[in-house]
Amino acid sequence: MTTDAVRNEYLPLPALIRDIRRETFDVKTFSLEPVGVGEPFAYRQGQFAELSVLGLGEVPISITSSPSRKGHLEFTIRAAGRVTRAMHELAIGDTMHIRGPYGNAFPFESLKGKNLYFVAGGIGLAPLRSLINMVLDAKGEFGNVRILYGAKSPDELCFKGELEEWKAIPGVEVLATVDRADQGWKGRVGLVTTLWDEVGLSPANAVAILCGPPIMIKFAAAGLAERGFGDGEIIMTLERYMKCGVGKCGHCNIGGRFVCTDGPVFDYGQVKAMPAKEGVF
Numbered sequence: 001m002t003t004d005a006v007r008n009e010y011l012p013l014p015a016l017i018r019d020i021r022r023e024t025f026d027v028k029t030f031s032l033e034p035v036g037v038g039e040p041f042a043y044r045q046g047q048f049a050e051l052s053v054l055g056l057g058e059v060p061i062s063i064t065s066s067p068s069r070k071g072h073l074e075f076t077i078r079a080a081g082r083v084t085r086a087m088h089e090l091a092i093g094d095t096m097h098i099r100g101p102y103g104n105a106f107p108f109e110s111l112k113g114k115n116l117y118f119v120a121g122g123i124g125l126a127p128l129r130s131l132i133n134m135v136l137d138a139k140g141e142f143g144n145v146r147i148l149y150g151a152k153s154p155d156e157l158c159f160k161g162e163l164e165e166w167k168a169i170p171g172v173e174v175l176a177t178v179d180r181a182d183q184g185w186k187g188r189v190g191l192v193t194t195l196w197d198e199v200g201l202s203p204a205n206a207v208a209i210l211c212g213p214p215i216m217i218k219f220a221a222a223g224l225a226e227r228g229f230g231d232g233e234i235i236m237t238l239e240r241y242m243k244c245g246v247g248k249c250g251h252c253n254i255g256g257r258f259v260c261t262d263g264p265v266f267d268y269g270q271v272k273a274m275p276a277k278e279g280v281f
Contacts, residue, residue: 010244012052012097018072020092023158026079027123028088029064031072034098041073041101045108045130046237046265049100050245051075053090057083060242060260062127063101068137073098076126076158102245103264106131106209106235114207115143117199119220121150121192121212125158127237127264128211136169143206146199147174150192150216154178154185173199192216193223203228210236221268231269238263238271 019031034041043049043063052058059081065074079088087096108131116135120128135142147166151157157176167174175195177188188195192212208224210217217236224234242260243251252259255275 012099014095015098017090017092017094024156027158029074029076031074033072043101044105045134046106047101047103049098052097053083053086056086059083064126064129066130066133068134078123102260106265111207112141115205116145117208118147119210121216124212125149145172148192148195149176152179154182193220207233214239232267234268237265
């Protein structure tokens with residue numbers, strides 16, 4: 001990044017919108033190209049950035065592209081509030097602003113040789129996609145990869161085309177399910193945890209990586225622990241409004257930890273040590 005950007009952590013950079021892909025009725029993936037950057041925008045899998053529309057505000061969004069793939073930064077954004085709705089009104093060639101990246105990252109080196117279970121709910125597949133594609137780009141260094149994805153309804157499933165591409169990779173299994181089927185849905189119906197028996201979920205030489213709504217993570221993590229996964233073998237991201245991104249404002253504080261700097265990636269042991277009154281899930 002530029003010298004000024006390194007010196008001032010609150011200084012956003014303009015980023016051109018190079019592409020927009022609609023994922024669902026209220027979710028779009030934006031490809032951004034920061035401008036005025038002296039070197040490539042370096043980030044790690046699982047980190048986030050603060051995106052803004054000048055004059056309206058700023059929101060923390062996970063980076064869904066993978067560091068192993070050269071090209072534009074990608075962010076998958078749900079139109080849920082004033083700022084994100086304004087982002088959905090932007091077009092290719094328009095400008096957002098970006099600062100970051102912030103936070104820690106999903107492990108990579110320590111996962112090599114392991115069987116991996118990615119368990120995602122709804123737009124929670126977006127942060128996992130960064131690690132998934134990084135793993136698949138080095139598939140020979142990992143064991144079996146199982147991607148288990150659930151959404152409320154078929155029209156809320158993201159990355160539909162990519163799900164099909166992942167299925168075609170040897171050693172990769174992809175299963176999707178929905179809470180409520182529509183007339184055109186011929187697939188599975190039920191919570192994402194109902195897929196575990198179908199894939200023969202086993203803790204043997206395995207790590208599970210979770211991302212989704214807090215209630216999903218809560219029950220999925222507990223269920224994995226009951227099936228023999230150790231605390232360090234259950235990795236998850238936590239949702240908090242990370243306003244500053246650098247551990248200064250305190251919005252994302254949980255029992256002495258800041259999600260924006262200590263997270264957003266935690267293992268189950270770290271989460272269980274957090275005060276219950278903080279409402280982690």
